[in-house]
Amino acid sequence: xxxxxxxxxxxxxxxxxxxxxxxxxxxxxxxxxxxxxxxxxxxxxxxxxxxxxxxxxxxxxxxxxxxxxxxxxxxxxxxxxxxxxxxxxxxxxxxxxxxxxxxxxxxxxxxxxxxxxxxxxxxxxxxxxxxxxxxxxxxxxxxxxxxxxxxxxxxxxxxxxxxxxxxxxxxxxxxxxxxxxxxxxxxxxxxxxxxxxxxxxxxxxxxxxxxxxxxxxxxxxxxxxxxxxxxxxxxxxxxxxxxxxxxxxxxxxxxxxxxxxxxxxxxxxxxxxxxxxxxxxxxxxxxxxxxxxxxxxxxxxxxxxxxxxxxxxxxxxxxxxxxxxxxxxxxxxxxxxxxxxxxxxxxxxxxxxxxxxxxxxxxxxxxxxxxxxxxxxxxxxxxxxxxxxxxxxxxxxxxxxxxxxxxxxxxxxxxxxxxxxxxxxxxxxxxxxxxxxxxxxxxxxxxxxxx
Amino acid sequence: xxxxxxxxxxxxxxxxxxxxxxxxxxxxxxxxxxxxxxxxxxxxxxxxxxxxxxxxxxxxxxxxxxxxxxxxxxxxxxxxxxxxxxxxxxxxxxxxxxxxxxxxxxxxxxxxxxxxxxxxxxxxxxxxxxxxxxxxxxxxxxxxxxxxxxxxxxxxxxxxxxxxxxxxxxxxxxxxxxxxxxxxxxxxxxxxxxxxxxxxxxxxxxxxxxxxxxxxxxxxxxxxxxxxxxxxxxxxxxxxxxxxxxxxxxxxxxxxxxxxxxxxxxxxxxxxxxxxxxxxxxxxxxxxxxxxxxxxxxxxxxxxxxxxxxxxxxxxxxxxxxxxxxxxxxxxxxxxxxxxxxxxxxxxxxxxxxxxxxxxxxxxxxxxxxxxxxxxxxxxxxxxxxxxxxxxxxxxxxxxxxxxxxxxxxxxxxxxxxxxxxxxxxxxxxxxxxxxxxxxxxxxxxxxxxx
Numbered sequence: 079x080x081x082x083x084x085x086x087x088x089x090x091x092x093x094x095x096x097x098x099x100x101x102x103x104x105x106x107x108x109x110x111x112x113x114x115x116x117x118x119x120x121x122x123x124x125x126x127x128x129x130x131x132x133x134x135x136x137x138x139x140x141x142x143x144x145x146x147x148x149x150x151x152x153x154x155x156x157x158x159x160x161x162x163x164x165x166x167x168x169x170x171x172x173x174x175x176x177x178x179x180x181x182x183x184x185x186x187x188x189x190x191x192x193x194x195x196x197x198x199x200x201x202x203x204x205x206x207x208x209x210x211x212x213x214x215x216x217x218x219x220x221x222x223x224x225x226x227x228x229x230x231x232x233x234x235x236x237x238x239x240x241x242x243x244x245x246x247x248x249x250x251x252x253x254x255x256x257x258x259x260x261x262x263x264x265x266x267x268x269x270x271x272x273x274x275x276x277x278x279x280x281x282x283x284x285x286x287x288x289x290x291x292x293x294x295x296x297x298x299x300x301x302x303x304x305x306x307x308x309x310x311x312x313x314x315x316x317x318x319x320x321x322x323x324x325x326x327x328x329x330x331x332x333x334x335x336x337x338x339x340x341x342x343x344x345x346x347x348x349x350x351x352x353x354x355x356x357x358x359x360x361x362x363x364x365x366x367x368x369x370x371x372x373x374x375x376x377x378x379x380x381x382x383x384x385x386x387x388x389x390x391x392x393x394x395x396x397x398x399x400x401x402x403x404x405x406x407x408x409x410x411x412x413x414x415x416x417x418x419x420x421x422x423x424x425x426x427x428x429x430x431x432x433x434x435x436x437x438x439x440x441x442x443x444x445x446x447x448x449x450x451x452x453x454x455x456x457x458x459x460x461x462x463x464x465x466x467x468x469x470x471x472x473x474x475x476x477x478x479x480x481x482x483x484x485x486x487x488x489x490x491x492x493x494x495x496x497x498x499x500x501x502x503x504x505x506x507x508x509x510x511x512x513x514x515x516x517x518x519x520x521x522x523x524x525x526x527x528x529x
Numbered sequence: 530x531x532x533x534x535x536x537x538x539x540x541x542x543x544x545x546x547x548x549x550x551x552x553x554x555x556x557x558x559x560x561x562x563x564x565x566x567x568x569x570x571x572x573x574x575x576x577x578x579x580x581x582x583x584x585x586x587x588x589x590x591x592x593x594x595x596x597x598x599x600x601x602x603x604x605x606x607x608x609x610x611x612x613x614x615x616x617x618x619x620x621x622x623x624x625x626x627x628x629x630x631x632x633x634x635x636x637x638x639x640x641x642x643x644x645x646x647x648x649x650x651x652x653x654x655x656x657x658x659x660x661x662x663x664x665x666x667x668x669x670x671x672x673x674x675x676x677x678x679x680x681x682x683x684x685x686x687x688x689x690x691x692x693x694x695x696x697x698x699x700x701x702x703x704x705x706x707x708x709x710x711x712x713x714x715x716x717x718x719x720x721x722x723x724x725x726x727x728x729x730x731x732x733x734x735x736x737x738x739x740x741x742x743x744x745x746x747x748x749x750x751x752x753x754x755x756x757x758x759x760x761x762x763x764x765x766x767x768x769x770x771x772x773x774x775x776x777x778x779x780x781x782x783x784x785x786x787x788x789x790x791x792x793x794x795x796x797x798x799x800x801x802x803x804x805x806x807x808x809x810x811x812x813x814x815x816x817x818x819x820x821x822x823x824x825x826x827x828x829x830x831x832x833x834x835x836x837x838x839x840x841x842x843x844x845x846x847x848x849x850x851x852x853x854x855x856x857x858x859x860x861x862x863x864x865x866x867x868x869x870x871x872x873x874x875x876x877x878x879x880x881x882x883x884x885x886x887x888x889x890x891x892x893x894x895x896x897x898x899x900x901x902x903x904x905x906x907x908x909x910x911x912x913x914x915x916x917x918x919x920x921x922x923x924x925x926x927x928x929x930x931x932x933x934x935x936x937x938x939x940x941x942x943x944x945x946x947x948x949x950x951x952x953x954x955x956x957x958x959x960x961x962x963x964x965x966x967x968x969x970x971x972x973x974x975x976x977x978x979x980x
Contacts, residue, residue, distance in 0.1 A: 109629050138630035139601070140641060146597035147640065150590070178560050179590035185783070187812070187836060188639015189598065190591060233810040236787040236819070332636070336687040359684040361638070361839040363814060364846055368687070385638060388812040395815055 084125035084160040089152045089197070092118040093145045094495070095138060095505040096436060096468060097514075105277035107303035107333040113138035114436040114468060115505075117145045117193070118495065121200045123160045130204030131493040134192040135407045135435040141505065147193035150180075155197060164205035168228040171198045171413040175230065187385035191410055198411025199441065203491035212486040213412070214447035218254060222247035229417045230387075230410075237391045243420050250452040257451045265482030266447055267461040269297035269327070271434060273316070276301040280315050287319040294481035297325035297352065297461055303333035306345060313349040322350065329355035332383070336365045340372040353377035353401050360384050366398035379403050382432035386410065387417040394425040401459075405432040406441035412491075415445050423454050434465040439476035440492040443483045471499035535576035535611040540603045540648070543569040544596045545946070546589060546956040547887060547919060548965075556728035558754035558784040564589035565887040565919060566956075568596045568644070569946065572651045574611045581655025582944040585643040586858045586886040592956065598644035601631075606648060615656035619679040622649045622864040626681065638836035642861055649862025650892065654942035663937040664863070665898035669705060673698035680868045681861075685842045694871050701903040708902045716933030717898055718912040720748035720778070722885060724767070727752040731766050738770040745932035748776035748803065748912055754784035757796060764800040773801065780806035783834065787816040791823040804828035804852050811835050817849035830854055833883035837861065838868040845876040852910075856883040857892035863942075866896050874905050885916040890927035891943040894934045922950035 099111035115138050121130035134144050154174060155163075163170060174194040175186055183190040206213040217225065226243040270293075273286035283300075290298050300316055302309040309328075316326055328351045334342060339357035354376050358365045360383035370378040381403030384390055393399045402422045404415055422429045431446055433439040439462070446462050454460075462483055469475035472495055474488040486492050502510040550562035566589050572581035585595050605625060606614075614621060625645040626637055634641040657664040668676065677694040721744075724737035734751075741749050751767055753760040760779075767777055779802045785793060790808035805827050809816045811834035821829040832854030835841055844850045853873045855866055873880045882897055884890040890913070897913050905911075913934055920926035923946055925939040937943050953961040 108632070111629060112633075113630065136630075137633045139628065140598075140631045140634045143594070143598045143601050143641065144634065147591075147594045150594050177590065178562060179564065179588050182560070182563075182588045183591045183595065183640050183643075185811070185834065189634050189641055190594065190639060192634075231786075233783075233786055233813060233816070236816065332684075335682075335684055359839050360636070361837065362684060362843065364843045365684075365687065383636065386812065388810050392813065392815045 082125055082127065082161050084123050084127040086121055086156050086158050086160060086163065087124050088122040089148075089155050090120045090122065091145045091148050092500055093141050093505045094118050094500060094503045095141060095511075096503055097510075098467065099138070105275045106301040106329065106331040107276060108331040109137060110277070115141040116436050116495075117141050117148055117196065118500070119148050119196055119200055121155065121204055123204070127160050128204060128207040129494075130200035130207070131491075131495070132196040132198070132200030132203060133407065133437060133493065134196045135438055137435070144189055144193065147189045148196055151193055151197050160204070160208075163201055164208055167198060167201045167205060167411075168230070168413050170201060171410055172230055174198070175410055186388070186410065191386065192407060195407055195409055195411040195414070198413060199407070199491060199493065202412045203493045207490040210489045212488060213444040213491040214451065214485065215258070217444070217448035218258060218452040222251065225416065228413050229420065230413065231417075233388045234391045234417060234421065237395060238417070238421050238424055242424055246420055246423050246453060250455055253455065254452045257455060261447055261451060261485045265479070265484045266443065266450060267457055268295065268464040268478050268481055268483050269299060269325070269461045270295045271299040271329075271463055271465050273298055274300035274329075276304060280312065283312060284315050284319045287316050291320050291324055294479070295324075296481055297327060299327040299329055299355070299463070301331065302328045302346065303330035303342070306342060309342075309346060313346055313351070317349050325352040327351060327353045327355060327379070330357050332356045332359055334358050336362070336368050339369045343369070343373040343376055347373070347376060351376050353379040355379040355403065356383070361389070363389065363392045363396050363398055366393060367396040370398055370400065377401055379430065381405060382408065384408070387414050387421065390418050390421055394421055394427060399427065402427050402429045403432045404429055404442070404445065406438055406445065412445070419445065419449050419453055423449075428459040429454075430460055431462050433463040434467065436468040437472065437493065437495075439464055439469065439483070440472050440474070443476055443486065444491060447485055471495050533576055533578065533612050535574050535578040537572055537607050537609050537611060537614065538575050539573040540599075540606050541571045541573065542596045542599050543951055544592050544956045545569050545951060545954045545959075546592055546962075547954055548961075549918065550589070556726045557752040557780065557782040558727060560588060560782060561728070566592040567887050567946075568592050568599055568647065569951070570599050570647055570651055572606065572655055574655070578611050579655060579658040580945075581651035581658070582942070582946070583647040583649070583651030583654060584858065584888060584944065585647045586889055588886070595640055595644065598640045599647055602644055602648050611655070611659075614652055615659055618649060618652045618656060618862075619681070619864050621652060622861055623681055625649070626861055637839070637861065642837065643858060646858055646860055646862040646865070649864060650858070650942060650944065653863045654944045658941040661940045663939060664895040664942045665902065665936065666709070668895070668899035669709060669903040673702065676867065679864050680871065681864065682868075684839045685868060685872065688842045688846060689868070689872050689875055693875055697871055697874050697904060701906055704906065705903045708906065712898055712902060712936045716930070716935045717894065717901060718908055719746065719915040719929050719932055719934050720750060720776070720912045721746045721915050722750040722780070723916050724749055725751035725780070727755060731763065734763060735766050735770045738767050742771050742775055745930070746775075747932055748778060750778040750780055750806070750914070752782065753779045753797065754781035754793070757793060760793075760797060764797055764802070768800050776803040778802060778804045778806060778830070781808050783807045783810055785809050787813070787819050790816075790820045794820070794824040794827055798824070798827060802827050804830040806830040806854070807834070812840070814840065814843045814847050814849055817844060818847045821849055821851065828852055830881065832856060833859065835859070838865050838872065841869050841872055845872055845878060850878065853878050853880045854883045855880060855893070855896070857889055857896065863896070870896065870900050870904055874900075879910040880905075881911055882913050884914040885918065887919045888923065888944065888946075890915055890920065890934070891923050891925070894927055894937065895942060898936055922946050
């Protein structure tokens with residue numbers, strides 16, 4: 079990486095909230111009224127170095143607590159040499175997750191862990207900008223030994239060792255150039271949740287489901303779990319709209335206990351759901367295993383709320399999931415997601431990341447694209463979630479066409495928001511919020527259909 | 530409960546930190562230099578009602594983040610009628626853990642969950658003060674149906690239902706009066722970790738271990754996990770000091786991966802450790818089960834970092850632990866600890882709570898005493914941790930004599946700190962911290978041997 083004597087001069091934080099609850103975008107059985115939000119940070123450096131941007135996605139209240147947690151990490155970052163930081167983000171990641179006092183607040187879970195992830199991701203954004211590469215490319219080009227050194231094997235070495243990781247990454251190099259070319263040509267498969275929010279009418283569901291197929295998606299997803307008769311009616315409407323060749327996933331957002339999850343999923347089996355997502359608590363490894371044994375051939379998927387690599391390890395060890403849905407801002411940043419991708423590769427389980435919200439698509443596409451090019455080497459049964467919300471706030475928005483994410487080519491992690499968006503949606507003092515009463519009529523929708 | 534029209538008028542928070550790192554009190558393999566701290570809150574009410582006090586224990590840095598999380602809960606509490614709140618703390622508990630936006634920050638884990646626990650515990654403190662009873666007595670006297678209604682069975686009903694809880698609590702009423710009298714007479718068994726901190730010299734370890742036996746303790750605990758040869762030497766010194774009739778637990782504080790935990794525990798087996806505590810990550814249910822299968826007859830214990838009832842449920846379902854170590858400020862307050870005590874009772878696993886730190890003994894004694902009087906009905910193989918730090922800061926400090934906690938008789942949850950302690954140790958503006966440079970010599974130790 080480029081040498082310099084630059085250092086980090088500031089870590090600035092922003093509490094950014096979008097009023098998405100007004101349109102019932104994102105409504106599901108557990109989250110009836112999310113206000114998609116970001117606890118956002120900017121690393122600033124001396125000597126004309128680029129900025130590093132990162133964030134934790136939240137759904138509204140508590141975003142201030144998440145910002146406070148990121149603020150608490152400032153002393154660990156400011157003053158560090160940029161070149162050193164970018165040459166080894168894993169060193170900062172370990173310093174933060176291993177801090178003997180901070181780890182009491184987790185360890186490696188919840189608010190403090192997500193804050194660490196946001197800061198670590200900002201460093202990767204900075205590193206990729208300095209390299210002049212989109213992050214997926216930086217990762218795919220990286221030396222396997224260096225990449226393996228970025229993983230913390232603590233508490234997962236009974237399932238994945240450094241040697242395992244190195245072997246998987248070396249294997250991933252074979253044919254990587256061809257796959258990178260293919261990726262740039264064709265993109266990475268996407269599926270869409272846009273038709274399926276629980277707050278939408280059947281008419282809107284049907285219309286959006288048909289539109290999804292017309293747009294080239296081969297998989298859609300419906301939220302379920304609030305009322306069984308409603309779910310049966312909505313699944314039927316969706317199947318009537320898209321036919322039986324389109325994969326239709328269903329998502330209960332943790333609504334059920336184990337017995338109910340089994341019963342409810344079986345009751346929807348006639349609609350041939352491809353997977354049941356978050357059938358119960360994300361903490362319930364044994365529960366997911368029990369559900370999976372009972373709902374076959376419906377697959378079991380989870381991950382957007384799985385707190386760290388140690389829980390993912392157990393979900394894999396217990397044969398509890400068919401589909402692993404990592405999230406870009408839930409865990410300890412790129413470093414921990416590397417561990418999770420490696421675990422999935424070792425166990426042969428496809429990764430279909432959680433996205434949507436605000437900025438999650440922008441980040442997570444890089445992880446799946448790296449996985450395709452230089453780790454698992456395949457997109458078979460792999461697909462990234464997509465919803466058409468709030469992309470317009472990013473300088474390098476996720477772009478989906480013909481049912482595929484197009485590979486980013488701009489250097490960085492696609493994490494940078496427009497300054498105008500930050501200025502408008504800072505809570506509570508941004509121009510949108512201060513002018514709230516005057517603009518309520520326009521605020522309910524933030525949909526932008528992408529080509 | 531007494532009727533009134535009073536309501537909660539304020540939720541005041543305090544960032545309180547004690548400089549314990551200067552004496553290496555509390556040092557272990559993962560926490561070399563804790564500054565025992567409390568994110569502390571006071572609920573104030575109108576109409577001459579008592580205050581409710583609660584807190585989250587932390588070990589220093591990040592205590593400000595924990596305070597911010599408690600602050601975020603203020604709007605959920607201020608304005609509520611006191612009588613209603615105290616008649617049904619479970620209603621507030623469910624409102625907080627179920628808040629559709631806040632739960633994104635967990636759900637039910639880490640900083641936000643501990644904040645909820647602190648607020649819920651403050652309500653129980655207030656409720657017990659209004660009843661004129663120590664909390665253990667309020668719980669032991671309570672109607673079983675009401676107590677069962679205080680539990681959230683969501684995501685644990687595959688292991689414990691409302692009917693199970695009701696049956697256990699009704700059964701616990703038999704002989705409760707006799708046990709309450711016995712408790713007031715004899716106290717509740719304690720064990721001590723005071724000799725075993727990793728930062729202590731062998732001479733200090735030996736001296737304190739002998740003192741513990743002289744003080745009437747029948748179990749001590751040693752921190753292990755940093756260096757095997759040191760551990761062998763320290764275990765040998767401890768056995769030479771206390772003999773073989775005293776139970777000697779060992780505690781690795783999550784230091785090991787699963788294979789290392791098995792190997793290391795076996796290497797210390799010659800010293801007949803009673804249990805190995807936190808052999809690996811608190812998130813690793815399957816890992817604890819693997820360790821337990823391999824280190825028998827050494828028991829496996831964990832819990833101080835177990836995030837919620839759902840993980841405890843699985844530790845029990847997977848036969849992963851012999852001893853359940855709940856903590857009073859890690860989970861969602863008394864309500865969730867009721868669920869955990871009920872799970873332990875259903876599975877027949879003894880509860881030996883985590884204590885120490887600051888204020889943990891004061892709180893958790895009430896839970897074990899309730900369990901003895903009106904749930905499990907026994908103290909066999911049950912014992913509460915005790916360390917002789919920082920009790921002097923509480924109005925109703927935990928009192929240990931002849932190896933037993935004496936039952937509190939003062940109304941409340943024993944959570945109230947002296948105002949002078951709050952004024953001195955508020956960080957960074959308390960009188961201790963502002964005068965820090967002048968008082969450093971006195972600040973290193975906060976030991977107070979209790980009778």
